[in-house]
Amino acid sequence: MDKDSQAVTALLNHALDESGLSQAAFATALRTSASRLSTYRSGRTKPTAQFVLRAGRIAHALHDAREHRIMTAPATATAIREASDDDWAWRMLLQGRDHLRLLLKRRDGSEAAWEAAPGTTLHTGFDTLLAALTAHEFKGAGEPPPDWTKVAPLPEPWIPDHPFLDHAQIIEQTPDHLAQLNIFVPDRDLATA
Structure with missing residues (x-):
């Protein structure tokens, strides 16, 4: 896997962890399937830049909401x-x-x-x-x-x-x-x- 693909998988893995959701729930949150998210996280399929940015933004917001006990x-x-x-x-x-x-x-x-x-x-x-x-x-x-x-x-x-x-x-x-x-x-x- 090339360095850019490794960076993308690292970003998605971090987003999943930060979201506090299971892979299936995070996939639902991003309006994709758990199997598709899995292929993105493994590097087998390349997501769009928009998907990666949205995953990071939403994961960060979910994390902050959880930290402040705000419902999502x-x-x-x-x-x-x-x-x-x-x-x-x-x-x-x-x-x-x-x-x-x-x-x-x-x-x-x-x-x-x-x-x-x-x-x-x-x-x-x-x-x-x-x-x-x-x-x-x-x-x-x-x-x-x-x-x-x-x-x-x-x-x-x-x-x-x-x-x-x-x-x-x-x-x-x-x-x-x-x-x-x-x-x-x-x-x-x-x-x-």
Whole structure:
């Protein structure tokens, strides 16, 4: 292997270590397969310069977020997946979204931790809602949303149960950016203190 290829594999290996993720989770974060990442790390296949730079940038942001106990998209998806009930899953979703808001306000590149594509929450509605809320926050901050947030509408409407509102009221009070994805959640239920 030539010196440049060795340097690329060293950069990718360092990025994987710095990310704190497994190879499979880091591959997901970078929107590639674990087997493809493995071929890049071994030098059998040469990644683009853009891929190597993105891997390093995202890994560094994930590391910093972990050090400061700030939720990332992968961490938020994991927290939702591991939630003991739907109420806790909603809390984790909104806490993650609030952490993203903080990162976007910093304007120092730390929002790259949310460019990392998350694994599944094991619930299509939460997967789509996480993508929608992330895209909405990036757009609101004047930043281009990460590619992983470009999702198709759900095939069937998702209207989570509500303790006070009926379905018609929920639909009426849902923000357009969610309704377009066939997700119906009252705007006030997305607000946090």
